[in-house]
Amino acid sequence: MSAERQRETQFYPKAIEDEYTISLRVILYIIKKRLFMIVVVVVGLTGASVGLSLMQTPTYEASIRILIGQERGSTVTPIGVDDLQQLTQTMAEAVSSRPVAVAAIRQLDLQTDPDKVLGNLDVQPVGTTQFIEVVYKDTSPKRAQQVVNAIGEQFSKKVSDVSANASAVTATVWQPATLPMEPASPNFPLNIGAALVMGVALGIGLAFLLEHLDDTWRSPEEAEQFSGLPTLGVIPHLKASQHTSKRSRGALHSPSEKAAESVPE
Numbered sequence: 001m002s003a004e005r006q007r008e009t010q011f012y013p014k015a016i017e018d019e020y021t022i023s024l025r026v027i028l029y030i031i032k033k034r035l036f037m038i039v040v041v042v043v044g045l046t047g048a049s050v051g052l053s054l055m056q057t058p059t060y061e062a063s064i065r066i067l068i069g070q071e072r073g074s075t076v077t078p079i080g081v082d083d084l085q086q087l088t089q090t091m092a093e094a095v096s097s098r099p100v101a102v103a104a105i106r107q108l109d110l111q112t113d114p115d116k117v118l119g120n121l122d123v124q125p126v127g128t129t130q131f132i133e134v135v136y137k138d139t140s141p142k143r144a145q146q147v148v149n150a151i152g153e154q155f156s157k158k159v160s161d162v163s164a165n166a167s168a169v170t171a172t173v174w175q176p177a178t179l180p181m182e183p184a185s186p187n188f189p190l191n192i193g194a195a196l197v198m199g200v201a202l203g204i205g206l207a208f209l210l211e212h213l214d215d216t217w218r219s220p221e222e223a224e225q226f227s228g229l230p231t232l233g234v235i236p237h238l239k240a241s242q243h244t245s246k247r248s249r250g251a252l253h254s255p256s257e258k259a260a261e262s263v264p265e
Contacts, residue, residue, distance in 0.1 A: 030211050031204060038203030042196060049195035050188075058183035062144040063135040064152045065126070065175040066095070071168040088125050091171060092132050095123045095155050103154035108146055117147065131174065141180045148177045 031038065068088045094100070101114040101121070110117075122135040134151060138144035152173040159171040 030207055034203075034207035034210065037210075038200070038207055041203035041206065042199030045199035045202070046192060046195045049191045053186040053188055053191050056186045057139055059137050059139060059185045060141040060144045060180040060182075061135055061137050061184040062141070062148045062177040062180050063133060064148050064173055064177045066091075066132040066134065066152055066155065067172045067174040068130045068132065069170050069172065071170050084130050085128055087169065088130050088132060091159070092123050092125045094159075095132060095134055095151065096121050100151060100155050100158065103158070104147060104150035107150045107154060110147075121148075121151065136177075137184070145177045145179050149173075152176070 068084060068091050070084070096118055098114050098118065101117045104110075105112060105114060105117060117136075120137045122137075124133050124135075125131070126133050134148055136144050136148035136151065138147065156171045156173060159169060
């Protein structure tokens with residue numbers, strides 16, 4: 001029996017009660033046996049992830065926070081905190097409206113379409129507070145900062161114009177945007193980490209699949225289990241030396257052939 005076959009016989013259990021039950025020892029053996037393939041899969045997926053990340057254009061994010069409130073000293077009925085929180089939900093929808101985008105484009109004199117600006121804009125209320133978070137994405141960090149600040153300024157003006165003689169609701173840019181220094185995407189640590197996890201999972205899955213498709217009997221006990229017949233013996237795998245091989249080939253020739261070869265012409 002070869003050394004590889006002996007190792008397989010050693011690692012696989014001698015008595016298999018259930019063919020679907022795999023011990024931890026067998027799992028480690030399969031992983032060790034297919035380790036090269038697993039490493040190739042992990043390295044391949046990681047390399048592909050890095051390559052795709054390098055091909056992507058870096059995108060920067062700038063954000064502001066807008067506070068929704070009510071002007072002090074107004075003669076209108078004060079709005080309760082709960083009502084202001086509900087009003088904040090409505091105001092969040094108004095921030096991402098076309099009139100606000102058009103006003104911001106005019107303020108910055110941008111050569112772009114309002115739909116494109118709104119497509120890069122993300123507006124979300126901050127929990128149950130009266131704050132609205134506005135995030136703008138752009139390939140230029142400076143333009144991302146300028147656009148989101150202009151969105152906040154134009155939205156505040158429009159709210160003041162609409163509610164001047166009504167409920168005196170105010171929208172104040174509480175936290176202006178700063179210049180983003182690092183791109184928000186691609187996220188190299190996240191992409192590489194995800195590729196490593198997927199590579200390991202895929203590699204181990206392929207290893208167990210190949211092992212499942214391998215119908216080689218690895219031990220006499222396994223042969224008895226699948227065949228239902230007792231094992232009478234095991235044929236060892238011997239590696240003959242070069243000297244022994246020559247002697248074996250020489251023994252195959254008949255005496256007449258040897259005599260004929262020895263007679264000179």
